[in-house]
Amino acid sequence: MSPQEMIEKALDLSTADDVVVIADESSSANLRFAGNTLTTNGVTRSTRLTVISVAGRGVGVVSRSAVRPEQLADIVAEADHAAEDAAPSEDARPLVEGTRSADWDDPAEPTSIGVFGAFAPALGEAFAAAEAGGRRLYGFAEHIVTTTYVGTSAGTRLRHTQPTGRLELNAKSADMKRSAWTGVATRDFADVDVAALDASLAQRLEWSKRRIDLPAGRYETLLPPSAVADLMIYMYWTAGARDAMEGRTVFAKPGGGTRVGESLARLPVRLYSDPAAAGAECAPFVVAHSSGRQSSVFDNGLPLAPTDWISGGALSGLIQTRHSAELTGLPVTPAVDNLLMEGPEGGRSLEEMIASTERGLLLTCLWYIREVDPQSLLVTGLTRDGVYLVENGEVVGEVNNFRFNESPVDLLGRLTEVGAPVRTLPREWNDYFTRTVMPPVRVPDFNMSTVSQAS
Numbered sequence: 516m517s518p519q520e521m522i523e524k525a526l527d528l529s530t531a532d533d534v535v536v537i538a539d540e541s542s543s544a545n546l547r548f549a550g551n552t553l554t555t556n557g558v559t560r561s562t563r564l565t566v567i568s569v570a571g572r573g574v575g576v577v578s579r580s581a582v583r584p585e586q587l588a589d590i591v592a593e594a595d596h597a598a599e600d601a602a603p604s605e606d607a608r609p610l611v612e613g614t615r616s617a618d619w620d621d622p623a624e625p626t627s628i629g630v631f632g633a634f635a636p637a638l639g640e641a642f643a644a645a646e647a648g649g650r651r652l653y654g655f656a657e658h659i660v661t662t663t664y665v666g667t668s669a670g671t672r673l674r675h676t677q678p679t680g681r682l683e684l685n686a687k688s689a690d691m692k693r694s695a696w697t698g699v700a701t702r703d704f705a706d707v708d709v710a711a712l713d714a715s716l717a718q719r720l721e722w723s724k725r726r727i728d729l730p731a732g733r734y735e736t737l738l739p740p741s742a743v744a745d746l747m748i749y750m751y752w753t754a755g756a757r758d759a760m761e762g763r764t765v766f767a768k769p770g771g772g773t774r775v776g777e778s779l780a781r782l783p784v785r786l787y788s789d790p791a792a793a794g795a796e797c798a799p800f801v802v803a804h805s806s807g808r809q810s811s812v813f814d815n816g817l818p819l820a821p822t823d824w825i826s827g828g829a830l831s832g833l834i835q836t837r838h839s840a841e842l843t844g845l846p847v848t849p850a851v852d853n854l855l856m857e858g859p860e861g862g863r864s865l866e867e868m869i870a871s872t873e874r875g876l877l878l879t880c881l882w883y884i885r886e887v888d889p890q891s892l893l894v895t896g897l898t899r900d901g902v903y904l905v906e907n908g909e910v911v912g913e914v915n916n917f918r919f920n921e922s923p924v925d926l927l928g929r930l931t932e933v934g935a936p937v938r939t940l941p942r943e944w945n946d947y948f949t950r951t952v953m954p955p956v957r958v959p960d961f962n963m964s965t966v967s968q969a970s
Contacts, residue, residue, distance in 0.1 A: 516584050518623060521564060522666035524584075528591040531568035531575075531598055533610050534668045535815045537804060539563045540623035541661040544630055549653045551642040553635075558628055565804050567812045568594040569610075573601035574812060576805055604813075606806055606838035611816040613670020623662035624676045630658045630704055637709040644710070645686065648717055654684040658704060663802055671816040675798040677852075678702045681940055681949055684709075685900070686716035688723075693913075695719035696879055696900035698741065698940035700949045702794065719879070719901050725912030727904050729966075735875035736961035737868055737905070740939035740953040742881045743856065746894075747786060747953065748944050749884060750923040751854055753892060754824060755809040756833035756843045765892040765924050766833060773833060775845060780828035780927040784858055788851035789821040794938050795950040797852035809850060811836040822848050825927075853950035858933025865955040868934055870908040876961070877903040877910060880942035881919070892922045897967050899942070917963035932957035 516524065518538035525536045542560045546553060565578040568591070575597025577590050634656065645652045658680045665673045680701040687694050695716045701707050738746075759766035759773040768774050790799040801817040803810040814836055823831045832848045840847040869877060884896035898917050903910045934955040941951060 518662075518664045519620065519666075521582065521584070521587065522664055524587055525564070525566055525591050526666060526668055528588055529566070529568055529595055529668075531570050531595045533569035535567040535610065535812060536666050537565040537567075537802065537815070538664040539661055541659060542625035543657060543659040544626050544628045545655060545657045546631055546635065546638070547655045548638070548642075550651045551646050553638075556628060560625065564590065566591055566594040567815075568598040569607070570595070570598035570601075572603035572607040573598045574604045574607070574806065575599070575601055576812065578804060604806065606811040606813060606836060608811070608813040608837050610667050610669035610813060611671060613667065613672070614816065615672040616674040619664070619672045619674050621674065624660055626658050626660040626678070630680075631656065634704040634707055634709065641709045641713040644713055649689045650686045650717060650720055651689070652684060652686055652713070654682065656680075656682045656704070663798065665800070665802060665815055667816060673800055673816055675800070675802075677798060679949055680704055681945055682707055683940075683945075684712055684716065686713070686720055688720055693720050693723040694900050695723070696942070698942065698945065700938060700940040700945070700951070722903050722910045723901060723913035727912045727914045729904070729914045731917065731963050731965045733960040733962055735872070736958050737865065737872065737875060737877045738956050738958065738961075739865055739878060739880070740937050740955055741942050742878050743953040743956055744854070744939050744941040744951040745881050745884060745943045746921075746923040746926065747854060747856055748941055748948050748951065749894060750892060751824065753889070754833050755839075756835045756845055757808050757839040759833055760839070760843045764889055765922070766830065773843060773845070774830050775833060776829060776831075778829045779825060779924060780930060782858055782930055782933055783827045784825055784856065784927060784930070784933060785823065785827070786825040786854070786856045787821065787823045788853055789855065790819050790851055790853070791821075792853055792855055792952065795853040795855065795952055797950055801849050809834045809836070811838055813837065814849060817847075817849060819849060819851050822851060828927075852948075854948070855936065855952040856954060857936045858954055862933055862935040862954055864935055868932060868955055868957060869905055869910065872905045872908060875905050876914065877905050882943060884943050887920065892924050893920060894922065895920050895964070896943070897969055899969065916967040916969045918965045918967045920962050920964040926958060929958055929960065930956050931959050
């Protein structure tokens, strides 16, 4: 059966009051390399079917991989029975009224190893250049295409195809003592300039030939877009309206309510999501395989629109389901699978920001980010693959790694410069969230709490 046929059959088999069926068809292609040599490549395919049955206000959810047609009746019956036995769901709402995608009847769109047709030769040329330059390249390239179909008893028939590509590239010196990292997100690898990425890594390895030890402390610091993405993504994940309303997070207002409307940034920063953002396009409707504090299965198929989370430096929105919106009195603003940030017009490039720095640190990326205090969103983590000292507009050497302690929310209030936004790949969270457009930023007093022995 096709995914559409599986959905229609499941809807027909169910005896529940309402039913949502989600079919995900995924395929992936990957290349892995080490020491300037391609080591492995492969292609995989997978399917998942999720049946969400509603009996009264009870919900039963059953999700299975690689479902065969003869298994479908048992899966639907299991979901129906689970719904009958379930306690009432507080987020129960009428299903979203039916809409139909124009391409609903189209088959899933798989990827293939051919997606690397132009990228692989360029990678080979980069291997040769690295070998000649006395460095070694390690990393992987991955392309995933997931086609999602959502069908409901309310008549919804929605389809979305999501391509997700990422490249992580690490360069090491011949003696393996110096390391540099870069990464990019892409929809199809056609826009990946491997030679430019390798050149940037070669420059960083050259910078690291001079070692400068610095103590822990607060330093003026330039955070590149990748590091900014990791911090903003974590803040976004914690921006649930219900958690804020209940006083659980940094977005809770003392005495009750949320901080929506409160100024968070000294500069007119905008943090937003847009399903149609060029190069970072994502599903334009809610896909919820289960309910949680920031999602509801009853919202499946709900249209998504451009949403400002921070506008003009002020908190303007929190992640909402229809249920939580009723509790908070705020607009319904579900999560969107991309995140973009920009500052005042005319933001400079990272290179221009370096050139105007009298003395400060330049980070490459952040690593092992963990929450310390949810009330302030204090997080800790490590710097990795190059922290550089900038003096009089030039990088003069590499310094030791640090452990940092910072709150992304507090950080917004201390920014002194927001550069030009670019498409970027977060280092820490790219297994889960890749569609980001972020600027480099300048922080006058980034807290390097201790020296790290990590290398």
